[in-house]
Amino acid sequence: MSDKGYIVSRRKFLKNSAGVSAGLSAALVSGTTLAQASASEFLEVDPWTKVQGSTFINPPYGLPSKYEKNVVRVLPSPAPTFLTGSRTPLQNLHGIITPNGLFFERHHAGVPDINPDQHRLVIHGMVDRPLMLTMEDIVRFPSESRIYFLECSGNSAAELKKATGKTAQEIHGLLSCCEWTGVRLSTIFQECGVQPGATWALAEGADGAAMTRSIPMSKMMDDALLVYAQNGEMLRAEQGYPLRLLLPGFEGNMSIKWLRRLKLGSEPWQTREETSAYTDLQADGKALQFTFAMDVKSVITQPSGMMKLKSKGFYEVSGVAWSGNGKIKRVEVSTDGGKSWADAILQEPVMDKSLVRFRYPWVWNGEPTVFMSRAIDSSGDTQPSMEALLKAKSPNSFYHNNAIQPWRVAANGEITNGR
Numbered sequence: 046m047s048d049k050g051y052i053v054s055r056r057k058f059l060k061n062s063a064g065v066s067a068g069l070s071a072a073l074v075s076g077t078t079l080a081q082a083s084a085s086e087f088l089e090v091d092p093w094t095k096v097q098g099s100t101f102i103n104p105p106y107g108l109p110s111k112y113e114k115n116v117v118r119v120l121p122s123p124a125p126t127f128l129t130g131s132r133t134p135l136q137n138l139h140g141i142i143t144p145n146g147l148f149f150e151r152h153h154a155g156v157p158d159i160n161p162d163q164h165r166l167v168i169h170g171m172v173d174r175p176l177m178l179t180m181e182d183i184v185r186f187p188s189e190s191r192i193y194f195l196e197c198s199g200n201s202a203a204e205l206k207k208a209t210g211k212t213a214q215e216i217h218g219l220l221s222c223c224e225w226t227g228v229r230l231s232t233i234f235q236e237c238g239v240q241p242g243a244t245w246a247l248a249e250g251a252d253g254a255a256m257t258r259s260i261p262m263s264k265m266m267d268d269a270l271l272v273y274a275q276n277g278e279m280l281r282a283e284q285g286y287p288l289r290l291l292l293p294g295f296e297g298n299m300s301i302k303w304l305r306r307l308k309l310g311s312e313p314w315q316t317r318e319e320t321s322a323y324t325d326l327q328a329d330g331k332a333l334q335f336t337f338a339m340d341v342k343s344v345i346t347q348p349s350g351m352m353k354l355k356s357k358g359f360y361e362v363s364g365v366a367w368s369g370n371g372k373i374k375r376v377e378v379s380t381d382g383g384k385s386w387a388d389a390i391l392q393e394p395v396m397d398k399s400l401v402r403f404r405y406p407w408v409w410n411g412e413p414t415v416f417m418s419r420a421i422d423s424s425g426d427t428q429p430s431m432e433a434l435l436k437a438k439s440p441n442s443f444y445h446n447n448a449i450q451p452w453r454v455a456a457n458g459e460i461t462n463g464r
């Protein structure tokens with residue numbers, strides 16, 4: 046960290062936690078037993094230090110430590126009959142990158158088994174030269190690697206009706222973020238030539254659901270990626286191996302996996318996925334058909350639901366914030382049920398349409414309270430309260446819940462969903 050960065054963040058820290066820093070070192074030290082332990086006890090040689098450890102490439106594809114075996118994707122319990130998807134354990138992750146084995150999965154007809162040698166992408170419709178590309182063809186194009194979040198538009202949906210989820214994972218885990226590598230669609234479209242008047246593209250998946258959506262060409266020509274790799278390795282089968290569309294910041298369902306076809310046209314196709322589903326019911330009973338961008342949102346992941354604060358004292362509150370409309374500008378944290386708010390520190394670099402890690406120093410006084418975060422993005426949007434969100438939406442609406450997530454801490458330190 047540069048000197049300047051240190052001064053800025055330290056000043057912020059002091060401002061946020063007025064009067065806190067003096068008590069901070071005492072609180073941290075009282076949590077350790079090192080001061081009481083004698084030097085010889087501390088220096089005792091452990092059994093694992095006295096023997097040869099396990100050998101190289103064991104296993105050839107590395108796995109997390111066996112002590113981390115509970116950090117896994119889960120289905121919500123009880124699994125609802127609608128919109129099932131395995132969820133990312135947000136409360137166990139650090140930074141902003143979701144490891145590939147923990148990336149949330151959502152599919153409407155299961156994960157197809159596709160041999161990349163047999164996979165083809167066809168581009169047709171209002172183009173000058175229709176194309177049929179193999180995976181070998183696609184990886185020859187100039188490529189890019191970028192970090193973007195992906196969120197299902199049904200993420201956190203059950204909470205719109207009532208507070209059902211217990212953990213950050215259960216409630217908000219249809220959210221992940223990774224480094225995607227692929228070819229810009231604008232590069233591909235240069236190759237086939239876009240005819241005048243082609244304002245929409247139809248994207249179709251090769252899975253049993255043949256998931257199909259209409260996408261504005263403006264998005265395709267802006268930052269859309271034809272993706273074949275995530276976090277440095279080829280896509281996982283459940284993320285669309287060998288090829289998917291990635292529309293940064295848009296609802297997850299539009300990032301068509303196992304992509305086999307793009308057709309250019311002059312209007313949307315009115316597919317099943319844009320008439321029977323993925324429309325957004327409003328308070329006046331009308332539905333918005335196309336609500337592409339995921340709105341500004343944040344959630345505190347540490348500490349969070351089902352965790353327990355063991356004693357009063359210092360805690361670093363931390364979480365993730367994101368917006369499909371640009372960059373996160375600010376995240377504010379309240380530890381008094383929303384009466385007062387203070388800025389959290391944002392981990393740099395803050396990237397467009399990526400998760401951002403925020404941190405906030407908090408000294409818990411041991412009394413019951415509610416803590417929560419509120420994000421503000423570069424478009425000027427502020428994350429709403431649930432009350433404000435429900436006022437704008439119909440009671441039967443389902444998608445796009447970006448409301449503030451309150452967590453309640455009891456006198457015994459137990460944390461529950463504070464909605």
Ligand SMILES: Nc1nc2c(c(=O)[nH]1)N[C@H]1C(S)=C(S)[C@@H](COP(=O)(O)O)O[C@H]1N2
Nearest residue numbers: 149150151152153197250256284297298302
């Ligand atoms: N072909 C196809 N693409 C698809 C889907 C699908 O069922 N089939 N599900 C969509 C939905 S609803 C979401 S939220 C994202 C989830 O992507 P992930 O499984 O990589 O997290 O993929 C989208 N793309």
Ligand SMILES: [Mo]
Nearest residue numbers: 197198297298
């Ligand atoms: Mo989704």
